[in-house]
Structures are given as structure tokens and as C-alpha cells.
Amino acid sequence: MSAAATAPGTAAPGLEIDGVDKAFGEKRALDGVSFTVPAGRIVGFVGNNGAGKSTTMRIVMGLTALDGGAVRWDGRPLDSAARRRIGYMPEERGLYPRMRVLEQLAYLGRLSGHSPAGAAAAARRWADRLGLAGAGRARLSELSLGNQQRVQLAAALLHDPLLLLLDEPFSGLDPSAVGVMSEVLREQAARGRPVLFSSHQLDLVERLCDQVVIISAGRIVADGPVAELRSGGPVRYRIAADGLRPGWAGGLPGVTELEWRDGGCVVETGPARDQELLAAAGKAGPLREFTPVRPSLTDLYRDVVDGLGNDEASDKVSDDDAD
Incomplete structure (x- = not known):
């Protein structure tokens, strides 16, 4: 059920990761990783710690060099101009803890190309949409971890991205915040934006995603619509x-x-x-x-990953991806 690579010369709708390899010294982190994130679809990217999720996302963003394969956007090689239109939310948070929320978002908006007035307006709009209106003057360090996550998502959305790439966006969120973030991702997909996010919360992935990609020890072991994967269990x-x-x-x-x-x-x-x-x-x-x-997605995950019998594929799904 792995995604097939698009034939040469055929435009792929959205993001295409095609035969990507990556090694760190003796460790082969990615081995021929191939899947697509079509326009208007929410794709869940799941796997155990160290499976290769974060490494794959860093390669898409150009933060880690690939050893082989290709990454394409709408059938063309993904270049720096296209990467500027990605809304990226890394697992390691990169915001400024002592800056106030609206001030920080407006600053990031200017960095992404907004005018000062446009950046301020976008900061207020996303703060309101994500339930941060009352926290606009607070410093980031004064917020709960869940609200810091909301600020991080707002930062990824400020420049109206064409693709969302989110690494563990639901980590540490309470049920209310999960609901808000899920609704925002659905809205983005409804606008035709491809959305790729990693998560260890398989019940949430099952409810929210159109497609699931399962990676284990650097290889894609299952890829397809949730209903199709479940029926094939x-x-x-x-x-x-x-x-x-x-x-x-x-x-x-x-x-x-x-x-x-x-x-x-x-x-x-x-x-x-x-x-x-x-x-x-x-x-x-x-x-x-x-x-x-x-079978639920959790059952399917255990059947597929734990059935491989390798050291990397344990039966415990934890909160931190050690890619």
C-alpha cells in the first residue's frame, strides 16, 4: 500500500516525496521514502520514535540535505521560493519566550513579507481565530504549553501558506485546543491546501485525516485512505x-x-x-x-509495525520523536 512515484513529466497535485534516502553516518534514517500529500487533503504521518518523520519534514524544508531521491511541489523540484510558501511548525519550538504574543506574530509577519500594517492585522486575525485574543499582550513564556502551541500555529499561518507541514502540532493540547486546531486544519484543506502533520495520537489521526502514511525504521510500510487501510486489516x-x-x-x-x-x-x-x-x-x-x-488505526498500526520484528518498531508510541 505504499505510494507510487509519479511518472516523469506528470504533475503531482501538491507535495511529492519520491524515493528519498538519508543516512547519518552508519545509521540509515530514510530508505526510499515515497508518498504524496495531494491538494486539499489532510495526511497523518505516524511512526515510532526515530522512524524518520522529523527527518523527512526537515528535508522538505531544506534544513537537512537528502542523499538521494527528490522532493517536488506540483511536479517541479521544491526550491527556496516554494519553501517560503510553506507553513512549517517544527517539533522544536523556535519562538522568542520574552516577546509579547501580538508583537512577536507581527514581527514574524513582516519577516514573511507583510507590510507593517498587514502583519499587525494578520497577527490579530490569527490570534482571535486560535483563541488567543486575551493573551495578546502576554509574553510567550507566561502562557501554558497549549497556548504556546497555538501561537506556534498562528506563526505558521501568518503568510497564507500554500502547504502546511506540522511536526507534532497536537502535543500537549487540551481537548478545547485540539478542537480549535483540528477545525483550522480542516478549513485549510477545504481551501485546497495540502496538510501533512505527524502525531502519536492515533485516535485523532483516524478522526481527522483523509490519508495516513506509516513509517517504520525509515521505510514506508503503509499508505492510503484511512477507511481503505482499515478494511485491508x-x-x-x-x-x-x-x-x-x-x-x-x-x-x-x-x-x-x-x-x-x-x-x-x-x-x-x-x-x-x-x-x-x-x-x-x-x-x-x-x-x-x-x-x-x-480494526482501529491503533490496531492496524500495531499489526503493521510490531509485525516487522525489528528493533526500531516497538509497541510503544510515545510523545517525542527522536529523529
């Missing part, structure tokens, strides 16, 4: 029947009992085994439930 059923007891499926080849809860059992099996399961469960007693279970 393991076949699971929840079964409840009078008299059903643990071990009932032990005689069925390729069937695994995953969990028992509320008088029912979730099993995993191969395709086209539903009639065999029905018959076996029916022998225990009258059926009360036989329901297909679609």
Missing part, C-alpha cells in the same frame, strides 16, 4: 452465543481468539471463513451476535 468478528466458552475455536485452523468481553469473543481469521465460524459457534448454543469488527 485482519478479518475479525465479535461472536456471542449461549454456551460459548474460551477455547471453542481451538479446532479451527487459522482462527485466533483475541479477547473475551461482555459474554462475547473477538476472533481473528482469514478471509471467507464466516460460514465456518458460524457453524462452529452455533454448536455451542443459540447465536446472539455475529458482527464483523473493523
